[in-house]
Amino acid sequence: DAGVTQSPTHLIKTRGQQVTLRCSPKSGHDTVSWYQQALGQGPQFIFQYYEEEERQRGNFPDRFSGHQFPNYSSELNVNALLLGDSALYLCASSLAAGGLFRNEQFFGPGTRLTVL
Amino acid sequence: DAKTTQPNSMESNEEEPVHLPCNHSTISGTDYIHWYRQLPSQGPEYVIHGLTSNVNNRMASLAIAEDRKSSTLILHRATLRDAAVYYCILRRLTGGGNKLTFGTGTQLKVEL
Numbered sequence: 001d002a003g004v005t006q007s008p009t010h011l012i013k014t015r016g017q018q019v020t021l022r023c024s025p026k027s028g029h030d031t032v033s034w035y036q037q038a039l040g041q042g043p044q045f046i047f048q049y050y051e052e053e054e055r056q057r058g059n060f061p062d063r064f065s066g067h068q069f070p071n072y073s074s075e076l077n078v079n080a081l082l083l084g085d086s087a088l089y090l091c092a093s094s095l096a097a098g099g100l101f102r103n104e105q106f107f108g109p110g111t112r113l114t115v116l
Numbered sequence: 117d118a119k120t121t122q123p124n125s126m127e128s129n130e131e132e133p134v135h136l137p138c139n140h141s142t143i144s145g146t147d148y149i150h151w152y153r154q155l156p157s158q159g160p161e162y163v164i165h166g167l168t169s170n171v172n173n174r175m176a177s178l179a180i181a182e183d184r185k186s187s188t189l190i191l192h193r194a195t196l197r198d199a200a201v202y203y204c205i206l207r208r209l210t211g212g213g214n215k216l217t218f219g220t221g222t223q224l225k226v227e228l
Binding site: 004031033035041042043044045048050055056058090092094103104105106107108109110 | 150157158159160161162165201203212213214215216217218219220221
């Protein structure tokens with residue numbers, strides 16, 4: 001059973017560019033969350049998708065947007081990249097279980113984004 | 117979100133028990149206590165969670181104080197593979213989602 005997968009593993013972009021990161025949830029999961037982890041810090045919640053809608057959002061600007069597809073996979077898009085966007089981007093999936101969101105989250109290995 | 121306080125780092129010897137403390141004095145009655153850990157170069161992984169009673173699973177035990185203002189994650193026999201950052205997180209059960217609010221966690225070092 002494949003766990004959460006993310007692509008690409010590493011990415012280098014320049015300031016002002018746009019980037020798209022992809023995530024496939026663990027089999028049977030229907031909820032996807034995205035987190036940003038700067039070096040030496042804990043992950044920071046960006047947003048969560050369930051039933052193809054953004055359900056919760058952290059304190060991130062509108063440059064960060066996402067999408068969830070009917071197969072539950074998800075994309076994170078970041079526009080107008082800044083140097084400060086350099087981080088590890090983690091995707092996590094879980095099972096909403098009727099919208100109660102009781103279950104733990106399973107994390108992928110992350111995408112390391114470097115902005116030059 | 118209610119905040120948690122953890123020591124920045126702890127050290128242990130292999131094969132010995134480890135007690136990782138967490139203070140959460142502003143916890144509310146509906147907040148669950150979750151523990152995740154993050155091994156080097158990996159995403160976080162779920163360890164255990166509880167509400168009021170102590171909990172055990174194959175990875176660890178969670179001891180929750182009677183007033184719920186603190187908790188302790190117990191690794192019964194630490195191994196080198198347990199070296200990781202351990203995060204104590206409070207999560208309120210709502211129908212709106214299950215976001216996790218991470219702090220900086222406790223870096224656990226395990227030595228031979």
